[in-house]
Amino acid sequence: MSNVIKAEWFKLRKDLSFRTLLLCIAAAAIVYPLLVIMDHTAGEPEVTSLEFMQNVLAGNAYVLKFSAALLAGFFISSEYSTGVMKCIASSGNSRIRLFAAKLLVFTVGTALLALTLPVVATAVMVIANGDAGSLPLPFVLRALGFTVLYAAGFAGIAALFSTLLTDSGKSIGFLFILFLLADSLFAGAGGFIPFIGTLYDYSIFKLVNNVPIMERSGGQLSAMVVVPVVWFLMFGALGILAFRKKEIK
Template sequence: MSNLVKSELFKLRKDRIFWTLVIGLALSGAFYPMLIFFDDGTFNAQAVSVNELYAYIALGGNNYITRLVPCILAGFFISSEYSIGTMKSIGASGNSRLRIYLAKLMAFSLGAVVISLAFPIFMTIVGSVFSGFNDMPELSYIVRTIGLTILYALAFASIMAVAAIIFTDSGKTIAFLIIFFTLIDSILYALSQEFTVFETIFNHSVFKLFLDTTKFKVGSEELLNLWVVPLITYIIFAIIGSIVFQKKEIK
């Protein structure tokens, strides 16, 4: 198992798509504050609140990044291995399909986490330095939101991995996942207005709760839900993905 994980991590480190996404997001996060600092042609960084920059812009924009950008990596890192024959070679290596899938899921999940953190971290660092660390957010808030971002990135990654295994084509996987993550909130919300069961599902889903991770103050029960739901989601979809992969015909 350890050799499989090392192999998948090695492929992730060498993956050009992965590094293109990470570097692109990092540069976007680093340069985006400049648009805010230049007010009517005048550089005025000292007036910018890092607390607001981090909470509303860095984390707010990262909501879409965490849901959508890893979809591209899923298509190329997982699905494309079917078309180029890599998955067939791995399947013939003597390792069980369960181990193969879990190793690939671990590596992909790590990639999704790095992608989800690149934009807010670089934006916050650059914004803090140029504004003279004006009105910094509390350390506890930063730790909580970063931790939750990691958890929800893992939860979304487990869902993406299942789709990547089902479609086995990078184009179909990316298209489906982007449409799915773009529309799922609206679909579940519309259903929740009509059916009580869907209201419960929506309110306790990672799609709804992820929007609450940026709140400055949360109750103990709400915080527990914010931590537990993505963990359960990750485990459930890891099991579903492993079952699908074991029944999948590898050509």
């Protein structure tokens, strides 16, 4: 299993799409706080690093979703069309191990992309403002931890559908539409079917928007932790099932 994971990690590090996404997000993370500082009008109160980080985390939900969709298309689906997946499947390793290793490394890659914007952008703002003390360490660690958890949740969904669709363009297009419209569809259907409304309340699509919030009750914190883990395990299991039954050409 460790050798399979090492092979997948090597492929991720060498993957051009992953490197390009990482560099683009990092560049945006450096430029954005500088634009905020330059746009500051004299006489207005400065934006603290805490306020800035909360704003970045709110927008980072979209970066997280789109990064998962793009990386899934290029890192997973493309291997079906290029024939790499056929070679991997015939390597002698069980399909469960192969998919589990692919999912684990893909999740790490998605988490790294999701962390880049809040970490780099906030660091630039702290350096510019010199107000590192305005950032409560427990909030920072909790927010970054939640970012990793929700990156894993969305990675599980992306890995499943990229395995089912096996085409980069189709996978990316479908996942973009799914991640963009899920909130509207769930919220709209929940107005007519209470069960769907309850499901949406405990879905990663809704709870990911709560990452920037500082104050939460114990029950809310538990839900924020448990829900992405459950979704990751659930969609990971579905992905394994789909991969085991899939005919790879």
